[in-house]
Amino acid sequence: MxxxxxxxxxxxxxxxxxxxxxxxxxxxxxxxxxxxxxxxxxxxxxxxxxxxxxxxxxxxxxxxxxxxxxxxxxxxxxxxxxxxxxxxxxxxxxxxxxxxxxxxEEPRPQGSPIRFLLMLGIVAAIFFAFVSRAIPRTKTITITDKQWTRTEEIEVYKAVEESSWSLPAEAYNVKTRSEVYAYENVLSHYVTRYRTVAHQVLDGYDTYTTYEDMGNGYFREVEHSTPRYRTEYVTEEYQEPVYIRMPIYRDKYYYTLEKWIVDRTLTTSGDGDEEPHFKKVKLGEGERIGTQIEEYTIIVNRKTYSTSFDIWQEAEVGRKYKVTISDYKITKMEAVKK
Ligand SMILES: [Zn+2]
Ligand SMILES: [Zn+2]
Incomplete structure (x- = not known):
């Protein structure tokens, strides 16, 4: 009632x-x-x-x-x-x-636009610092020095001992050996383990009373009740799988193969006074010239820039040039009129 x-x-x-x-x-x-x-x-x-x-x-x-x-x-x-x-x-x-x-109600101030602009600025600065290296920029320089380097590999054709999981067609003296190719985890057994699990258990009810204005001089008493929970810890048994690392064996091939391999590397370098060239070489029996690398650099004070052979050849030490630099590389060069 x-x-x-x-x-x-x-x-x-x-x-x-x-x-x-x-x-x-x-x-x-x-x-x-x-x-x-x-x-x-x-x-x-x-x-x-x-x-x-x-x-x-x-x-x-x-x-x-x-x-x-x-x-x-x-x-x-x-x-x-x-x-x-x-x-x-x-x-x-x-x-x-x-x-x-x-x-x-006063209109609530919105998120500050200054803060937003500041954030935008920071993001832009990081982005710029990241890409600016690769952005071509034009600059006037006076060449301090210039250098060239030429490298070539001398290859020799000879028999080498190799091993592989697959057999090349030209291989001979082939031997096979069973070896570990990879590992896999295989379920071995289960072990019983215990863990503590939290459960919410009804502990009772919290009750309180409010009084509701009936608008006619009287008040209605209202009883409220909310459930109260407590945490109970229970030890639970579970099965944990145990895996073992099992090797997978496969046949590995050991064989002899004739092929071109790098025997030695020859490097020559010089400055602008000397015409760039590869080292003079007398090839022996079963030898050939392999990979050739040419590098041309222009030095401005202590900074070194790489460039193409054409630009390098045109560059005069002590002269002023307008250059385009991208990623430490001179991509364009134009002499500044004296
Ligand atoms: Zn009246
Ligand atoms: Zn009165």
Missing amino acids: TKILEGCWDCEYCGTKLIRGGLRNCPGCGHPRDKNVKFYLGEARHYVEHPEDIDPNPDWICSFCDALNPNDAAYCEGCGASKEDSERNYFEQRRLEEEQNKPK
């Missing part, structure tokens, strides 16, 4: 406080309670003996004299005006007052 308590109200005309909710007129000045009245619960709790006799509906406000009237009254007890002409009840009046007293 719902419990109902009698609330209180204050008279704004004579200042009488803690007037019982059951009274419609102020005992001090006789003024009927009106639309400005707010019901509240006093320190003492007065439970109504017969809660079934209390109308659950709020008071209505007379549109002509502002008096509060009980729900079951068809006419205003103060002036006799009809309930049908009433525009608001007690709660509707409270809501209206709340809206009128609500402070105007």
Whole structure:
């Protein structure tokens, strides 16, 4: 059974406080309670003996004299005006007052645009630092020195011992040996292990009471209850798989093969005074020239730039040039007129 308590109200005309909710007129000045009245619960709790006799509906406000009237009254007890002409009840009046007293909300400042620009700047700087090396830039330089290096590999055709998992067609003296090709994890067995698992267990209920304004001088008692949980730890058994690392064997081929292999590397270098050339070489029996590498560099103070043979040849030490540099490489060069 719902419990109902009698609330209180204050008279704004004579200042009488803690007037019982059951009274419609102020005992001090006789003024009927009106639309400005707010019901509240006093320190003492007065439970109504017969809660079934209390109308659950709020008071209505007379549109002509502002008096509060009980729900079951068809006419205003103060002036006799009809309930049908009433525009608001007690709660509707409270809501209206709340809206009128609500402070105007200031528009919230949005995320600072300065911070956004700063972030953008940092990202751009990192990006620029990353790619700027590769961005071609033009610059005027005076050549300090220039150098060339030419390297060539001398190859010899001879029989070599090799091994492989597949057999080349030209191989001879072939032998095979079973060797570990790879490893795989194979399930061996399971071991029983234990682990602690947390469970949420219902521990009881937290209860509290609130009082609901009925809008007619009375309050309804409402009991609330929320479940409370506690953590319980349980030891659980489980099976953990154990794997073993098993080698996979395959036939590996050991064989002799005739092929071109690098026998020696010859390097020559010089500066601008000497025409670039490969080292003079007399090839022996079964020898040939393999890979040839040419490198041309232009030195400006202590910086070294690589470049093409054509640009290098044209470059004069001590002369001024307008150059395009990309990734430490001079890609374009034009003499500056004296
Ligand atoms: Zn009064
Ligand atoms: Zn009235």
